[in-house]
Each structure stands twice: as structure tokens, then as C-alpha cells.
Amino acid sequence: MKYIYLLVLGLAVIKVRCHVTDRVKNSENSEGLTTQLPVGDKGAQIGVKDGEKHEPHKTVKGSDSSVYLDDVLFSLKSQNWTAEEEPCLNQIKLLLYSLQNFTLWAVWDWDAQASEPQGLLFANRYQLGNFDQCMGAPWASTHKELKTKYCLAEIVLERTDKAVRKRVEKPYYPYESALDYIEHRPPHSRPLNELTWGACVPAACAPGTVERLLGVMLARSHLGAAGMRANISVTEPCQSSDDEMEYDELFYAFLQNSLDLLKMKKDGIEVFYGIRFLTICLIVLDHQIGIYNSGPISDGFTSDQFTSLSLIGIKHTVPHSVRYNAMIFSQQEVQSPLGLLILHDDLFVDTFFLLSGFLVVTNIANMKRLPNPLLMILKRYVRLMVAFAVVIFYVCAVFPYTGTGPLWNRAVAHDTEQCRKNWWLNLLMVSNYVDTENICIVVSWYIPCDFHFFVITILVYYVYRRLPTLGITMATILTAAAVVLPGIINYIYQLSAVQLFTFEFVMNPRGNEEFHVTYIKSHTRFAAYLVGFYSGHLFVTYSKNGNLNRIKQKWSVLGTCAALLLMLVVMVFGSTFLWRSYHPLEGAVYAALNRPAWACGVALLVLCCSFGNVPIVKSFLSWYPWVPLSRLSYGLYLTHTILITRNVFITRNPQHNDYFEILNSSIGIIFWGCIGALLLWLFAEAPANKLLAICLRSKPINTVAVEPAPTSITTNVNAVATSSGHLHGNLPDTIHFSSKF
Template sequence: MRRITVAIIISIHIVLTYGNVTSSTKNGDITTSIPLDNYAQNVSYIKSGEKKKESVKTFNLNDSPVYLDDVLFVLKHQNWTEEEQPCLRTTLLLLHNLQNFTLWAVWNWDAISSEPQGLLFGSKFHLGNFDECMSAPWYKTQPELRTQYCLADIVLERTDKPVKKRISDPYDPYQSALNLLEHRSVFRRSLNELTWGVCVPAVCQPKSVERLMGILLAHSHLGTAGLRPHISVTEPCQKVDEPIPFDALFYAFIGVMGSLTILALACTFIKYKKKDLNYNKIQDSIIIAFDIKTNAKNLLKTSGKGLEVLYGIKFLTMCVIVSAHQYGIFNGGPVSNGSKLDEEALTILGLMFLHEDVVVDSFFLLSGFLMATLLIKAKKLPNLFDFIIKRYVRLVVAYAVVIFYVCAIFPYTGSGPLWHRAIAADTEPCRKNWWLNLLMLSNYIDSQNICLVVSWYIPCDFHFCILTVALYCFYKKFPLAGKIIATVVSVAAILAPGIINYIYELPAIQLFTYDFMTNPRGSLQFHMTYIKSHTRYAAYLIGFLSGILYSYCAASDKFNKIPKKWSILGACLSIFTMGVVMFTGPMFLWRSYDVLESAIYAALNRPVWASCVALLVICLSLGHVPLIKGFLSWYPWVPLSRLSYGLYLIHAVFIARNVYVTRNPQHHDYINIMTHCLGIICEGSLAALLIWLIAEAPINNLLNVMFKFSNNEKKETNTEGQSSINGGNDKRTNRDHLHENMPTSVQIISSKI
């Protein structure tokens, strides 16, 4: 009896197994009966005369078909429009050949991330394998098999509409995962938004891609909860046969920079061969202006005794800004452990990065400080028109080179699933509004499309410089009225950001949260208070007033030295207060919003920071603080500090390029961030050096030559008149170094970054 029972069970198992295989094969036969275009039929039956007809193979797991059959079923029963039919037929052919494990179909499907992974851990980008999709070996010989890579932005919306309540523990393992998808951390990262890359047939239109991705998402683990996806394909899909063509801007940049390079090399060679160049001849002065060796030596010269600490402060402040931008841009891109990053936002380092924007006020402080020291040393008031021209050229040359690079060269420096977004985010605004940047109006006109987000600093510095010098000249001519106007302007500069914050009910500060890092141009506060000159003027004024105070103290026999204990106390107090300002700002993320409190903090945090930096500079310059003063006065900071302006301009472009060429989410940790920072600082400094030697220094030197010979002509005219009166007795001495003939307003230590 036992043997009979076993025999019956074995027979039933064989029958059921045969039925499953037959069913699967029939499903495969149904797929082959789909009407195809002629080219599709040729692909489906390649070399059919050279091989026997084989049965259709399907993937089976425990004798059950994988979800491909379900995908096929849903695809067939969608309401496809007439224009979508080619995409449908090609996609069905792809899936049929995938069931047969045909190489081209498996290759295409293998390039797709079949479902989002790591979404609950903060991984927003699911990019598949971009290069596999774009680099199939048979694309040239089999054009009908070509595919395209498309990016879809997806927002997941829950449909159960539960009663919203405060969740004490978003990571309670026994709650619904939908609660975690709706949760936004302190860092403001949203887990219900993702970007999905997919490899689809080249004939598919964006609407069809959205439909296909909706079907794939419904068959993923996220589809089990009944989430409603909002899918949008807004960017053109990338195709292998559509490279970016070189345009006129590309060749113009190569031509201009190549010409400047050749000219600099030629002038350097001429100066090397011809030892007796005369600085008083205009043609020789032009050769010297382009001499690479002379311009390189000027980077190594110190200027101004007692202020050597400014070199270290300048460059190290620049390094902090680079690290903050590296942190922000890197973590705004594909990161695999975003939730871990959100937790670290509450650590000491995280709080520093959230409010690193206050560090930029150190540059405004130093700029105003140096401008004051230059004006105090000047024997007479500067010609305002000449001063504006020199200051403008001083700022705009490197600025123009970087903008030119972004418009002309940057689109050709990379590729990848996110590269079109990089071009759209950085290149298109520059091609549209480059002229606003060069006119120093970009922080006021069409700032939503500002070219180079970090470049808002430059028009602010230019505006501050002109206004401050004008106020200083007015004060020198009308002391009482000048003091009154200066007081009114200073109070207004401090109150302006607080008043605007109060009126528009803005946050206390511009925090570097996730939503800001991913779209800084979309932030209201960025346009209202962060980049406007009238809301950032206070730090520059504090720097100017502290520069005047330093100049008078340094020239006085009584106050030119601060006792050691007081200088140490002042330095410690300033560093401590700066830390308080930096670490209290991010607390407004989790505190209940109070409009008056936010307005007061917005008005005071930047002036307090600037005052602390001014106190530190004065204590280090006029006093003695062991270790700190020696470290900041270290000679290697001298050339690096002079390259910090070019580094500031170019570093964000290099960071963005590295982020947008990535193919897969990167792991975030601070060692990785530091490694990237060191690379960006080295690359950016090298690029800044090239810009200095080829364009920035030569053009500024040419401007000085022009002013020099223009002034000489005026002096000769005046001297001829005096010689006719004095009997021709006139003795003058000429200095034999171009650098010594530069006006003080454009010395190597300038009020520029």
C-alpha cells in the first residue's frame, strides 16, 4: 500500500511539472505572435535558416515564472496611442528575446536598475549602468538595436491617506514603511523622491518612457504598498549617436586662450634674450607685462609689514569654503548613505557645514580692512573714475575667463547619466546672462539664472568698494556730514537683513540643507538676503573701520603693540564667539519659528562674526599669540593666498564636474570628503596659476602701463611749463621695476579675495 501511495504522488508531481512547462511555453508562443515591423521580424528571427527552431526559454524560480510575464501582460493591455506603437512593439520584442536569453536583449535589460534600491537609506539616484546602455558593441552594425538612456524624476504619494500624527521614532521597525517615506530629517532630505535611469529602445518618446517606468515600478517592492507615482521625463534622452558638436564658442575660447598663451611665451622668450629692456619705453613695458617669469615672481612678494597673518587667514578661509561646497555639492548628488549623512548633520562637523556661509563674511571683512589701510597710506584722495576702472579690471579678468570656460569648454569635459543636468544647471545660465555678470549686476537682475552660483560675491565686493571709497572721499571733504552719512549707512547695513527677514518671514539664516544644495537658485532667501549687496554690506564696513583703527594704532607709539596676555585673551575670545555664531545658526532648523527672533539673529550674526575676525586680525598683527601667529604668517601662504581668488571662481566648476560624471551613488564619509577637497584645492590652485600667468597678471599690467604713460605725458606737459619758468633745471629719478610703478590700489595685497 505504501508503494502504491508513493507511485501516485510521483505521477501527480510529473503531471504538474509538465503542465507548468507547457504553460510557460505557450506564454512564450503568444509573445512571438505579436505583430512586428519588418526590422523587428528580421531581428527576432536572425539566421533562422541556419538553426533549428528552439523552444522559448523562460526564467523559473521554484517552477514559477519570473515577473516578465506579468510585465508583458500589463504592457499589452495599456492604452497605447498610435505614435507610441513603435515603442510598444520594440519593447515587447526586447522582452520576448530576454525570455530567450538573447544577448542583445539581456545586454539592454542588464543596464537597467530593475527596481530602486536603498531608497529608505537616502539613496535618491538609481542610475543602472549608463555605459553599458550607451556602448553596446553592435550599435554600428545593427542600428535597429540602438537604445537610449533616459532619466525619470519620480515622486511617490501614498494613497491610504492616514491621519497625520507626530512620529516619535521614524525608524520603529514595526510601523508602516510609508511613514518613513513621508519623514523628512533635520537635513530636509525627502525619501519619497527618486531619480531613476532606464535603458529603453531609441524609438520611445518621453511619454512612453514614463509609462514603461510606471509598469516597472508597479512590479517592484515599492508597488506592493499601492503608492501612486508621479513620473516625469523632462530631459532629452541621451543617445549614442548624438554627441555634443563643437560650436563657435568652443573654438573662440581655444583661439583666445591659445593666443594669450603664445603671446606670453613669446614675450618671456624676448625678455630672456634681450637683457636691456627699458621700462620707460611702451613696447618694452608691454613685453614685461606678459613676461611669465616676472608675473610668477610677483606672486612670491610680500607687501605690508605686520599684516603677514592675512595671507594664512585668506587661504585657509578659502579652504574652508571649498570643503563646504565639496560637502554640499557632493551630498546633493548620488549618495548611497544619505540617511547616515542626515544623522551626522547634528554633529559638530555637520553643524559647521550647515552654517558655513558665514565664513564668506571673513572675505568681506578682509577686503574692507585692506582697502582702509591702502587709503590711509595714500598721500591724496584717489581719482574715483581711475579707481573704479582699476578695481573693475582687477576683478573681471579671471572672472571673464572662468565664465568663458563654463560657456565654451565645460559641456565637453564629461559625460554620464546626470551630465545633461550639469550643462542645463551651469552652462545655460552662463550663456544667457554672462553679460550681467561682467557688468556686476548678476546679484540683482535675473538672479534666478545667475551664472556661477558662487559668483554673487564679486558684484557685492565691487559695489562695496565703490560705495566705501566714495563715502571716504566725501568724509575727507566734508568731515561732519561724512560722519553722519557713514553712521546712517552703517546702521542701515546692519538692520537691512533683519528687516527683510521680518517682512517676508524668512528663516534666520540661509542653511545649507539638502533642498538648498540641490537647487540653490530656487531658494527665496538666497535671492532676498543672501546675495544682495545691501544685505551683506555690514561685514565690509566693519572691516573698513577696523582697518582704519589698525592703521592709526600701528602708526602710534602708544598703541602699536598689544601686551601678550591681552592679545591671547582677545584671540581666544574672538575664536570662541565665532564658534558660537557658527553652531547656534543651525539650531533654527529644529526650533519653533519666531519671526522677531529670526530677524534679530539675521541682523546680528554676520556683523558679530566680522567683528570677531577683525579682533583676531588686530590681536595677531599688533600683539603676539604663540603658534597661531607663526602658523598664519608662514611664507608658503603668500602665493597661495594670491591664487585664492582664482580658486574661488573655479573650484565649484570642478566639484560639479566630478559629481555629475558619476555613474553610481557614492559612499559619504569625511575622509572621502577631505580627499576630494585636497584634490580640488590642488587642481583649482593650478588653474588659478595658469589664469594668473596667461590672462590676469598681463592684462592688469597692461592697464598699469596705460595709466603710467598717460600720467607721464601729463607730468611732462607740466614739467615743460615749469622748466620754461625755472630755466630747464629738472631732475627726476625712475624706478627700474614695473611692480614699483604700480598704484597702491592694485598692489599684490589687494582688497580682492
């Protein structure tokens, strides 16, 4: 028995040695081989160079992934290909065969894209893969035959079973059909049957070939299991590592003009209200939330239903049954304290209209002789337009060169093309009325509105100073029209009582009806400006003798509390229109009164702080650090959406929607936006305004009360500086409140 065991052990050792020897021989014989297509396939030797030595490849045939790749190959071969598509087909075949052999370049390319969509049911629309991996292969410069490009495809999934669409009673019933879940879409949420898929494909592939390849891959994914039909389109040019944007004449002209601006110097510092800077910060935060949610996020479901309350809105035109189903999971969130406070925060813009009207009248009311209104309008135009023109120039000439990424070209197209087309409308101050579907810089609608208000107000006030009765009559008619018109337009067009910041709106504000009809039009936003003008006139009337202590502290505190309460009620009541039953007449009344009512609250707050003593509020808003920051508010307004857009659309992968991160990003936007605003002020605004003042000045001006300051339309009130040290020694003796914004 002992010898038998020894004999078996010896035979086993001999067998193992033979097996090892065979493997070594096979390994030696395989040295120098590269991936080859099976005999009969065209392009079998693509990627092989004479004299090159390649490492042996690991064969993965027989695995589940190999079965998947074989299936893709079979489907591609069975289709009819044109002669123009043959090079792409050969490259794809080589890619798939090389992938089966686990060749590095093929695994690299395939790994750069998602083989199938993930997280679609959680509203993860953007399947971007790895853009940089596709564009930056280490051998891109040495092996041109392996060149790839990155293409974006838009896909819309449609069910093919022709099932009758029925009312969804339980949108989250786990045993229902996933097709019903994908098809069901509440009015405020993003669609689940649409996705953007990034593909890393051979450079020889045309858009139509990419569409067919993605169709094959999608059909073999879990989304193709139910037989959903995919409408795939590649409409944007694909990106390649060899694509470099050539600097055009606009780019170099911008740099040249920047050097010219460096020759000019800033002459002084102006003081602004603290509320101005805090308000623009809140607007930056709102826009950060909106633009961030319009970009690629991985948890769009959570954003729509629970966290991104600013995007929730239900139009009154939606059938009651559909609206009811949406309210099942949205009304609770909309009625939350946070939702009620942020859903109608577009009222912050009316704060700027009020401040502008307030400060205009305080500048001109004490003038014994009113200057030529045309010169005042010219100064106002230069005040608003110089920095705005520089930003438009930047968007047209430089902005496209400041980023890259899967979605970057799309983001640039949404801004640069419109500005290159309609920049002249902005310069003419008519961009909020002419071709508003292609408005250059969406938030710029504010600028022509402010300019229109100034022109009309100055002309009417000029008539009032000459013919008081006629001036009062014109002002009365103008005020009544400013209040009534928004309500009438709202009722005629059956619009929502408030602007709905839905997912469709943040994705494409230029395509929203309310945005064009009421939100950006001067004749529907004038009321808040007039409230500011009248409250400013009241301030001038009761402060002529220099005595500002007219209200006792208790009454000023009560007045401040009433102002804050009025503002809170207006904002919260407007948010309720997003979920409760809609009545056209009630909506029209609210549309007419909500903005002037908000402005009245801000005006009451300002007057209580001016004529009384409100210890906490007044000291906070008068805190000296707000002075230089608020001076940069206009520049921050012009630049912040450009910075946000770049941050959002250079991303390579969907981001998790975290509101602390959004707040953190907003702080960064405010910081860099202020830096940009400072540069605009130093190199554009201050020099241009100073130059205009020199050109128009016929003789020295001894007091600012006679002529508006050259850099802005201002009012001067005595103030005691709270600073000390070197900075204090360089401050002016008076505080200038600019009404530019």
C-alpha cells in the first residue's frame, strides 16, 4: 500500500510539471501578439504597428461580460451599414474584441462611459461617464489610430405596450409596473423617461452611428427589458482632445481694452445701504439653488420632492386629478416653514427697485434748479451700461474659453450665442421687450427696467417742477396704471399669481410664458420703484431742517416690527398659491398688490431706521464693513450667474444635492463675484463716469447738492465715521448712497 501511494504522488508531480511547461511555452509563443479581429473581419490589423512588441493579454471569454459583448457585436453586425459608416464599424469591432482580451486601450475607452444608465428612477438624468478619461488617454499623441471623441446623446424613452394611461393613486406602490412609475410625472418634478448619455467612441464615428451604438447598448440594459423604445439624438458636435478653440478677434479686443482701462484711476469711495449687499447675497443664494438644480445631480428625486422646495410649483392649468396626485407628496413640503419662506423670494428684486426710486428723489428734490433731464438720463445710462457692456463683451469673447466638460458647450451655447446675437438690444435698453426668448444674460432684464423707470420718473418730475398740477395728474395716472396693470394682465392670460420656479423654468427660463409676459416687463414691475420714489420724497420733506430724530424709539421699533411682519405676510401668502386651489380673480389681485406691498414694508423699515432709533436693526445695517461690499453689489449682480454657470457645467459627474454645499458654494460665488465687481469698478465704471463728468462739466462745482456726483446719482446725509486708523483718514466726510442698482 505504501508503494502505491508513492506511485500516485509521483504521477501527479509529473503531470503538474508538464502543465507548467506547456503554459510557459504558450506564454513565450504569445509574446509579440496584439489584439486581432477574427479572420474575415475588415480592419483586422487596426492598431498594430510593425516592430512593436506587446504584452500577452488576459482572455476573459466565457464570462458574463463576454456574453454581453458578443451580443453587442452580433447586433451591430446584423445591421445595414453604409460605406461611410464602415470605418466606424471596424473601430467598434476592434474595440469590442480588444475589450474581450482586456487590452488596455480598449478597457480604458469602455471604462470612460457608463455601459448602461444608473439611477434613472431616482431622477439621475445625466449619465456622463468619465469625460477626462475619454479625452485624455496617455497614448493620445503617439497612437493616432486609437483616437476617441466624447459625444452627448439625448434620449427619450417611450413605452411600446400602448397601455391606457390611468390615474395613479399610489405613485410608490412597489408592485406596480415600473413603466407606470417612469411615465407618471407630477407637474413640478423632472421627467424620468429622459436622460443625457455621454459616449466615448472612436473618432471615425458619425453622430448617426453613435446613436445606433447607444441604441444597441440601451436595448441590452435593464431599461430595455420591458421593450421601451428609445428616441436617441446626437445634435451637438462631439468633443475631441485635438479640438482647441482658436482665440478670435473678440478675445484679443477684450484684452486690449482691458489694458486701456488700466490707465484710468478710481477717485473715491461711496457708501451704500447694508441692506443692499445682504439682499444681493440672498439673490445669489437663490440663483445658486436654481442653476445647481438645472445641472447634473444624482438625487433629482430628493431634490424635487423634499429638499429643493424652490423648484416646486403647480400650475393652475393642470387638471385637478393630476394636481391632486402631485399634492400627495408635495403639499407637505411646500407648506413647511422653509418652503413658505423661499418659494416667493423673487420679491428681493423689488427691494432694489425701491432703493433706486428712493435714492433718485432724495438727490433731485433739494435742487433749486433742476439740471437738464437729458443730461441726467445720459449719466444714468453710462452709470448702468459701462460695466454691463464689459460683462457682455466678456461673455461673447472670453467665457467660452474658461471651461471644459461634457455639458460645457451646451452651457456656453445658452449664453454666448444669445449675447453675440442680441448684444445691441441690451445696449439700447430694450432687451426685456424685443426678442426676449433670446435675451442676453437672463438676469439682465433688471437693467432696462431700472433705466426705463428712471427716465419716466425724471420726465414726470421735470413736468411737476414746471407745472405742478399737470405733474401730479400724470403721477397719479402712472401710479394707478403701475398697480392695476399686473393684475389685469394676470387675469387676461390666466397666469399664476406668482412666478413658478419649476424644473422647466430653471432648465430654460427663456422658454417660460410668465417670464416673458409679466416677470421682466417694465410696465408690470414699476409699482415698487414708485413706492420708493414716494417714500424718498417723504424722507426729503421731513428731513429738510436736518432733524432726523422725529420718531420715539418705541414707535420706531413697533414700526420696524410691522414692516417685517408685512414683508413676511406678503412672501408667505404668495407661496400658498403653489398648492391650494387657484381662483383667477384672487390671483390677479395678489399679482397687482404683492410687489408694492413688499416695497411698502421695506420703505417703512428704512424710514423707521432713519427717523427713529431701532438699536439692533439700525446698527447692523449701518455696520461699516457693508460700505465697500455694498458698493460692489451691481458688479456682483452682473457676474454671479456667470460664475455659478461655470461651476455647475464644468462638472464631470452628477453631484449630490447637499444644501450645506450649496451655501458653501454661494459664499465662494459672493467672494469671487465681489473681486470681479471690484475690477469692473476700478477699470470700467469709475473711469467712465469720471470722464463723462469732466466732459459735461462747464465750471467747478462747489457742492454735490447742486449737481449729481459723477460716479452715481447720490444723496448726501451727514454721518459720523465709525472707523479709525489709516482707512478712516482716507474716507470722505459724507456718505454717498448710490442708486445705481
